[in-house]
Amino acid sequence: MDQPKISLDLILANIATEAEKAQDTATKASEVLLGPLETAMATTPYDVVYEEDRVKLKHYRTPGDVTLKTPLLVTYALINRETMLDLQPDRSVVQTFLNGGIDLYMIDWGYPTRQDRFVTIDDHVNGYMDNIVDYILEKTGAPKINLMGICMGGTFSVIYTALHPEKIKNLITTVTPTNFDTDKGLLHVWMRAIDTDKIIDTFGNLPGDVMNLGFLMLNPARLMIDKYVGFFEGMGSKSFVENFVRMEKWIFDSPDVPGATFRQFANDFYKKNLLIQNKLEIGGRRVDLKKITMPLLNYYGMYDHLVPPEACNMLTKCVGSSDTEDVSLDTGHIGIYVSSKCQREFAPKIIRWLRERDGEQRAVAVAAEALGERSSPVPRLKIPSRPAAEKKPARTARPRHEKPIPTRKEQNINPSLTQVIQETI
Amino acid sequence: MEENKSKKRDMEAMMQEWMKASSGLWTSMLKSGPASAPDFVPPDQEGKKSRYAESMEATLKRMQSASSALNDPKMADAILKGLNTLPEFFMKISKAGWEASARIQEKVAEKAGKIGQKTDAYQFENLDQGIFKVWREIYEEEFSQYFKIPQLGLTRYYQERLNHLLDQSNILKPTLSEFLYLLYLPMEKSMKVFQDKIEALSKEGNAPDKAKDYYNLWIKILEGHYMNLFKSPEYLAAMGELINQMEIYVGAKNDVLQDVLQSLPIPTNKEMDNIYKDLYLMKKRIKVLEKKLTQKDKSQTAESS
Numbered sequence: 001m002d003q004p005k006i007s008l009d010l011i012l013a014n015i016a017t018e019a020e021k022a023q024d025t026a027t028k029a030s031e032v033l034l035g036p037l038e039t040a041m042a043t044t045p046y047d048v049v050y051e052e053d054r055v056k057l058k059h060y061r062t063p064g065d066v067t068l069k070t071p072l073l074v075t076y077a078l079i080n081r082e083t084m085l086d087l088q089p090d091r092s093v094v095q096t097f098l099n100g101g102i103d104l105y106m107i108d109w110g111y112p113t114r115q116d117r118f119v120t121i122d123d124h125v126n127g128y129m130d131n132i133v134d135y136i137l138e139k140t141g142a143p144k145i146n147l148m149g150i151c152m153g154g155t156f157s158v159i160y161t162a163l164h165p166e167k168i169k170n171l172i173t174t175v176t177p178t179n180f181d182t183d184k185g186l187l188h189v190w191m192r193a194i195d196t197d198k199i200i201d202t203f204g205n206l207p208g209d210v211m212n213l214g215f216l217m218l219n220p221a222r223l224m225i226d227k228y229v230g231f232f233e234g235m236g237s238k239s240f241v242e243n244f245v246r247m248e249k250w251i252f253d254s255p256d257v258p259g260a261t262f263r264q265f266a267n268d269f270y271k272k273n274l275l276i277q278n279k280l281e282i283g284g285r286r287v288d289l290k291k292i293t294m295p296l297l298n299y300y301g302m303y304d305h306l307v308p309p310e311a312c313n314m315l316t317k318c319v320g321s322s323d324t325e326d327v328s329l330d331t332g333h334i335g336i337y338v339s340s341k342c343q344r345e346f347a348p349k350i351i352r353w354l355r356e357r358d359g360e361q362r363a364v365a366v367a368a369e370a371l372g373e374r375s376s377p378v379p380r381l382k383i384p385s386r387p388a389a390e391k392k393p394a395r396t397a398r399p400r401h402e403k404p405i406p407t408r409k410e411q412n413i414n415p416s417l418t419q420v421i422q423e424t425i
Numbered sequence: 426m427e428e429n430k431s432k433k434r435d436m437e438a439m440m441q442e443w444m445k446a447s448s449g450l451w452t453s454m455l456k457s458g459p460a461s462a463p464d465f466v467p468p469d470q471e472g473k474k475s476r477y478a479e480s481m482e483a484t485l486k487r488m489q490s491a492s493s494a495l496n497d498p499k500m501a502d503a504i505l506k507g508l509n510t511l512p513e514f515f516m517k518i519s520k521a522g523w524e525a526s527a528r529i530q531e532k533v534a535e536k537a538g539k540i541g542q543k544t545d546a547y548q549f550e551n552l553d554q555g556i557f558k559v560w561r562e563i564y565e566e567e568f569s570q571y572f573k574i575p576q577l578g579l580t581r582y583y584q585e586r587l588n589h590l591l592d593q594s595n596i597l598k599p600t601l602s603e604f605l606y607l608l609y610l611p612m613e614k615s616m617k618v619f620q621d622k623i624e625a626l627s628k629e630g631n632a633p634d635k636a637k638d639y640y641n642l643w644i645k646i647l648e649g650h651y652m653n654l655f656k657s658p659e660y661l662a663a664m665g666e667l668i669n670q671m672e673i674y675v676g677a678k679n680d681v682l683q684d685v686l687q688s689l690p691i692p693t694n695k696e697m698d699n700i701y702k703d704l705y706l707m708k709k710r711i712k713v714l715e716k717k718l719t720q721k722d723k724s725q726t727a728e729s730s
């Protein structure tokens with residue numbers, strides 16, 4: 001019989017050391033958890049400048065000068081909330097944009113109730129979004145706006161831009177699903193397997209809690225076990241606990257999705273994949289991606305398990321624009337916005353990209369600055385200088401699939417959403 | 426045989442005695458009742474019998490004639506026979522239950538033995554979930570029909586909806602159990618794979634010496650198992666079925682709740698949905714008209730200037 005070659009003494013010694021560490025952590029944890037914690041999120045000041053039904057438009061107060069004349073409108077998804085872009089002061093996409101001199105507007109979709117169950121994608125895109133864009137254009141006097149969409153909000157932005165190209169100067173899509181014919185993400189597989197019509201007929205809207213349960217079920221080992229094991233390990237640190245709680249607050253702050261919108265999103269997008277084929281109809285009008293002729297910047301995460309790269313990277317090939325760029329980051333769905341590494345790459349890159357395309361408006365700002373017409377009391381973000389080669393708008397600046405796309409089995413061991421979150425916080 | 430006959434005779438005698446006593450009771454009640462009292466005449470209705478007295482007299486007479494009819498030996502015999510068939514009736518009802526129970530036991534024993542036979546590591550195809558299907562089949566064949574008996578009378582629709590809810594609740598339970606069983610499988614399998622890996626590592630002398638390393642190894646195995654499970658057709662089918670049954674159950678529950686709410690001054694979801702729809706359509710029309718008006722105003726202003 002083979003004897004296991006393992007030193008029992010060593011194991012016992014390690015157990016004793018770990019028990020001591022655990023005791024130490026527990027003592028610190030009790031002090032942290034019983035003491036005051038700063039877990040507020042979305043603390044950047046803003047004004048609600050437009051309201052329609054449950055939808056609000058936030059206009060952020062710029063700490064310094066606005067150096068990009070074209071205002072930027074950010075459209076978040078109907079799933080979870082836009083507070084993710086301003087999770088904590090030192091890690092906030094919103095603050096980076098403001099420091100970069102962007103005049104920033106953001107749509108807050110609010111909390112749909114049963115009375116919103118009949119609200120369709122058409123109402124969101126050609127109704128709320130269009131009214132908001134008109135409001136910004138009128139308020140700022142700008143001929144066009146920059147539009148940035150996140151996840152499902154990105155899909156809405158693509159539809160909006162294709163239907164109203166005359167109002168959009170530059171389009172930025174981040175983790176935006178446009179091609180739904182892929183088996184890479186479990187969400188895509190599941191959405192095709194379930195009868196969404198029945199769900200909506202039964203519940204009216206898609207309940208946020210049901211959706212959250214579905215997201216947890218995408219990776220229960222990590223999201224329901226490992227994540228909390230990580231919390232117990234780190235709960236001796238006040239800042240760790242604060243950041244963890246902020247993330248928990250954001251994750252479980254899930255508004256319901258209006259029934260008619262979800263029904264259409266599941267059927268026309270996930271099941272029929274109409275958008276990328278230019279066959280989608282919204283409000284009686286066909287959405288033709290070729291009408292997107294303005295510059296397009298398309299961001300996605302290589303390890304995104306909700307919206308995999310395959311769901312995002314076809315868009316730039318299907319639009320009518322010749323100035324497009326795909327940027328894939330080595331992270332997941334949320335990591336793009338909250339991980340410390342991506343904080344250094346993501347928002348600053350968008351500011352640079354917009355600045356390059358701000359055209360004469362930028363020239364006006366620079367000229368005004370040169371004439372001393374503007375003095376900025378608050379120091380502005382210093383945009384890092386870029387290599388000359390990078391300054392040219394390039395069609396696909398970064399080669400697609402710089403790294404080989406991992407196979408399904410490989411994806412299992414790649415960083416999951418929680419790992420990214422944990423790494424972040 | 427003799428014993429049976431004597432028992433029957435005893436029963437008949439007892440029946441006769443009871444009928445006589447009953448008939449006597451109603452006769453004496455009839456005589457002693459207020460309707461038969463000559464002195465009792467309501468002050469405002471002299472010369473007439475009161476409605477109460479008339480009704481009482483009629484009722485007692487009916488009871489008396491019924492008791493007399495039962496005195497007839499043939500009638501008593503028929504009643505006794507009817508009483509004798511009661512146990513048979515109950516036996517028939519309970520027989521269905523017993524048979525179903527025996528079938529369940531038999532199939533459960535057969536299927537329970539199969540559980541775990543085909544659960545290879547990282548494999549979730551062709552799982553034997555027969556035990557849950559068997560339970561559902563038996564339930565649908567033997568029990569579900571009782572909840573589908575046509576209801577009669579004024580409350581038939583309410584009763585039908587309540588029965589539907591109970592039936593659906595019974596169908597949902599095994600569906601949920603099947604789904605939970607599938608979710609539990611990766612736990613079971615990952616423990617087995619984990620044990621094998623530790624054994625292999627120990628033999629090589631590479632066994633981790635920190636508890637966290639063991640945990641990391643196990644969570645990675647568990648994650649892999651879940652990923653494989655979630656892509657399996659069995660899981661997709663079970664998930665689809667659970668959502669389907671859940672929706673039917675919620676619908677049935679809402680129907681019953683709606684019946685309850687109708688008696689209270691609270692609007693039902695159905696009523697509110699109708700109002701919401703009207704409101705939604707009205708708002709939409711107003712917004713379109715508003716936009717048109719604004720555009721018209723703008724163009725008029727541009728023309729005049």
